Amino acid sequence: GQQLNQSPQSMFIQEGEDVSMNCTSSSIFNTWLWYKQDPGEGPVLLIALYKAGELTSNGRLTAQFGITRKDSFLNISASIPSDVGIYFCAGKTSGSRLTFGEGTQLTVNP
Amino acid sequence: DARVTQTPRHKVTEMGQEVTMRCQPILGHNTVFWYRQTMMQGLELLAYFRNRAPLDDSGMPKDRFSAEMPDATLATLKIQPSEPRDSAVYFCASGLLPKGSDPTDTGELFFGEGSRLTVL
Numbered sequence: 249g250q251q252l253n254q255s256p257q258s259m260f261i262q263e264g265e266d267v268s269m270n271c272t273s274s275s276i277f278n279t280w281l282w283y284k285q286d287p288g289e290g291p292v293l294l295i296a297l298y299k300a301g302e303l304t305s306n307g308r309l310t311a312q313f314g315i316t317r318k319d320s321f322l323n324i325s326a327s328i329p330s331d332v333g334i335y336f337c338a339g340k341t342s343g344s345r346l347t348f349g350e351g352t353q354l355t356v357n358p
Numbered sequence: 359d360a361r362v363t364q365t366p367r368h369k370v371t372e373m374g375q376e377v378t379m380r381c382q383p384i385l386g387h388n389t390v391f392w393y394r395q396t397m398m399q400g401l402e403l404l405a406y407f408r409n410r411a412p413l414d415d416s417g418m419p420k421d422r423f424s425a426e427m428p429d430a431t432l433a434t435l436k437i438q439p440s441e442p443r444d445s446a447v448y449f450c451a452s453g454l455l456p457k458g459s460d461p462t463d464t465g466e467l468f469f470g471e472g473s474r475l476t477v478l
Binding site for chain 1: 401403406466467471472
């Protein structure tokens with residue numbers, strides 16, 4: 249089956265710093281989704297990507313669908329304390345189910 | 359503000375008891391998913407419905423788990439009998455796919471707040 253590797257597993261940063269996390273897959277994907285999960289809540293969709301090379305922003309968040317179609321990254325600029333949470337990538341290829349990465353736990357120190 | 363609603367939010371039960379979790383998908387959505395989240399396994403897909411028909415429940419232990427959609431506004435996940443290893447957070451998610459979509463397409467999923475199950 250598909251394998252998704254998400255890194256890093258955890259990050260500890262200072263408020264104001266930029267953050268970058270990424271996901272790589274063993275298969276070529278046609279969809280990449282990025283979710284954020286706050287403690288005690290369900291994942292919330294941040295950004296959806298459907299084309300190789302696509303770069304999409306949502307406020308301070310920017311995500312890109314890699315040209316090789318096997319990777320995606322998420323950047324957060326000028327982090328703030330409320331950015332704390334677990335960030336999940338999810339991807340799929342035609343004919344397969346959506347697969348989730350293991351998550352990146354982000355801690356932002358004020 | 360449309361959202362997926364799950365009940366109960368928390369459930370503590372004893373091994374062997376029946377557990378039923380309920381989900382109200384976003385009105386108008388035609389896909390419903392059940393996921394289980396644990397520290398060890400992350401998010402695991404248990405079952406997937408499209409237009410109320412079960413399309414994939416390969417991730418679900420069939421001997422004790424069952425998932426149904428009695429109508430378009432209610433999805434249920436039942437565990438009978440429950441075991442301690444079933445302790446996890448169970449998420450329901452819904453989405454909207456246009457007609458003619460690939461059967462495996464899932465589109466953008468909108469998650470509920472989850473049901474935290476503890477089986478003693």
